Amino acid sequence: MPHEELPFWLVNVPRGQWPAECPDFLRDVGEKDRRLIGTPDSDYKRLSWQEVQEIIRLNRVDLFHRVPSDLRKYRQYTHKLIKEYGSILNFIVRERLHWPDLKQKGAPFEYPEDIKILYNDWPYGVDDKIIHLVIWTKFILEEDPVTGDLTIKARKEIDDFVNKTFRSRVKPENVIWFKNWASLKSVHAVEHFHVMLYNPDIAFLEEITNGDVPMAAKVA
Template identity: 60%
Template sequence: MSSDQEALPYWQVNVSPEQRSLECPAFLADANEKDQKILATPDADYRRLSWSEVQRLINTNRIDLFQRVPSDLRRYKAYTARLKDEYGSVMNFVMTERLRWQDLVSKGEPFSDSDDIKILLNDWPYGIDSRIVHLVVWVKFQFEEDAITGDLTDAARKQLNSYVDRTFRAHVGSGNCIWFKNWASLKSIHAVEHFHVMLFDPDREFVKQITNDDVALADKIKINDV
């Protein structure tokens, strides 16, 4: 890292000189210490996590260590700030534009009705090996959680794991699929239940089929849009 880069405040890193602002943009003003550190890192110095590192973080329940590529984090925060202005909340946008659900009333027991489930690409994936496909499974039902720990109960974990087995692992192999459910404190959207599935180097036609040919927002929007 050059001395010039080291001297820049976090909101000016990964921004061309002509686009740098003297004051911190409003959408970055509430960035916590972790995000500020990420934003202050030049993209060139960022190292993406390998598949084995991703598996280790999930298996040891250190999902708090996932982070986005610095410039992607900046775009994410800029875009979500705009969504809050336009839709009132990110949840309203997700419900209206991404899920296109009118309500969150489930038609039966968990995973019993396909209308209660929607699989989409993660709009703003983490800084991981580009061969890893990060999916989000949105559902209209709630998972049973331990009242003390807030973690999934053994029964709920078994139920969820069974769904992942037949929906994903049956197609990509057990070694190429892993899932996790965010802690409540890490969720960006609380009102709509969801969990994450990561696939290592899956067949792209399978991904298109399972997501109904979805395209992540990060790939749809242009830099100038945020």
């Protein structure tokens, strides 16, 4: 049967594992996710480092997508987490950040205790040489109430941190950061921004993430 005739929830699933009906975790997904999940992995093109840089330069982070089969797994996993923990937020704070509370110790980026660097558990469909990290913070990164974009002060604070933490150890041209718009955040109430590194040293990643392993790898 040609894949175009398949319902979206059967695409990328081996025929022997086809469910009789649409799984619960896919029933309420939006049209955008239905379209992506219904795309064969073989038709999906991963973004190059140059394309990633251009997307961030244009502030079009809505153009980042997961590989179709990864998006399906992400939806399945988060559906399970919400049942077990009540929300993705509860899982992140308890199991990933291990923070007893979100009370900050000092000013933004002043204390390491207010920051945690982890892998993005379910990274976007980008070149395999691109490593996607999430920098979680107990402090707020100020946004302009009119534009919703970061203030000049907050942008400088982040850039200074990225320079000190990443660009001092990785070629500057191989480091880029961005912050999702509020409407695109999958986890609210815990502040965070994203750093992408091109072909970084594995030992550096081990050090900077304290040996973290993304959930996608653990589930796989």
